[in-house]
Amino acid sequence: MRKNQITNKTRFLIIFLLCLMNLGNTFVFKPAQPDHGWSNGKSPIVLIYIIEFRDILCSPCSESFLDFCLSLPVEFQKENTWGIVVFDQGPQTNLGEKIIAKKVRGFMNGNQIHFPVFIDFLHIFKTLRTQATQIVLLDSTSFSVKKYDFPLAAKQKDAILQAVIESL
């Protein structure tokens, strides 16, 4: 009888320890993954695209922008990139906003864009606008902000890509 009780206690302890190990492995004791530190927001570089809505509607106009942003590593796009769609201020209806939202959704689906995109319905970013889609590069190591217009010159493209790659 006593022997059986000890056996049961032992079994319980083993099962408990196994469960603890399993839980720990999943939720508590999992070590930090050092393999892609840049992908979980640790890169000091952040890219913000100010995307002209009319460029979304015009394939040749968005070609340069798409070629560039899709050339960046997917994880960098997911973690360190945002897009803000801006458009001309005018009489807006709910229908107009819904159309804009649907077209942006189509553009994202069609191009497999991995970064979050916001639509600036309140025209908060209007002072930043030029005639072109732009890229704003925020670099927390040098505390600098740089802005470029698409289509990028080869030198500009290389400089941004180099900054991104060095930050990974």
Add this chain to the structure above:
Amino acid sequence: MKRTLCFLLFLLLMMFKAASGLSSGESLFNQKQDGIQLEELLTLGSLEDDLLFQWIGVNVDLSGNIYVTDSLDYSLKKISSDGNLLKKKGGRGQGPGEFMAPRLLDASENYLYVTDHLLSGIQVFDKDLQFVRRIPIQVPISDFCVLRDDEIAVAPLVMNSPSQIFFYNAAGKIERVLTLGQHSADLIMDQFSFIFDNHKNVYVAYTFQDKIEKIDTQGSRIWSTELLGIKKVKKEKISGYVLPTEIIYKDVDLDSRGNIYILGGSFSANPSRDVYVLNPEGIQIATLTLPDTSHCIYIDDKDFLYSRANAGVTLKKYRMRYRF
């Protein structure tokens, strides 16, 4: 006094009658002009779904399946006659069956032909949207029409050349050229949309000129007409070129009776909504107004009319009820 009052009342009545007579005359005129009524049959693409994002080209087969090109998700879509997506092909790229900017769409009995704004040539798909081949055509295409699988009429988009239609065979070789008229001195002023009838006469609607023409197979003009009395269009300097920026006629199509439908552009009373209907002799017989602006019109074999709504996220199908 009473007589004066009666006289004044009589005068007022006469004036009212005259006014109402005028308004009934106007309404009769409108009714005469509005000789075709549209009955909406089908709406494809709502503001919430993902069916259409910005459709450009449309074609309908004999079973009523609707094929569209969508420039925002780089696709060719097959939609059933009741509005369900049956198949979608494409994706952004330059490989077989991929698109960079899918645009015009036409069909033969067995195949679909798709142009791309950024890629040369015409891609051919079967009706299940399987890529078949690419016809190597080097010039950018402004409009085209598939007469047979081995005869494709193409209007090239060229900056400075006369209005011509090139007839390509299936291998992309030019078999013959149809010159439509005299060449304007100004850049792209000769751009046009066109459609062939069963006798291979071609109906031409000029994009930047107030001119609709019917040309026979030999290139002789059967008739020419202008509908809006527009002599000049606005031009702007774009990238160093002075180019027209206002469109007079956007598209042209035919119904089974041989009537010609021309979609008006900026100069129409209802811009991008008015469709002028001419009989085969070039006489205007009606004007119909689309409920929403459109970049094109398409009439299928059963005379259903298709046009755009909601800036391209919606395609509408109408039955046309003739009053003449």
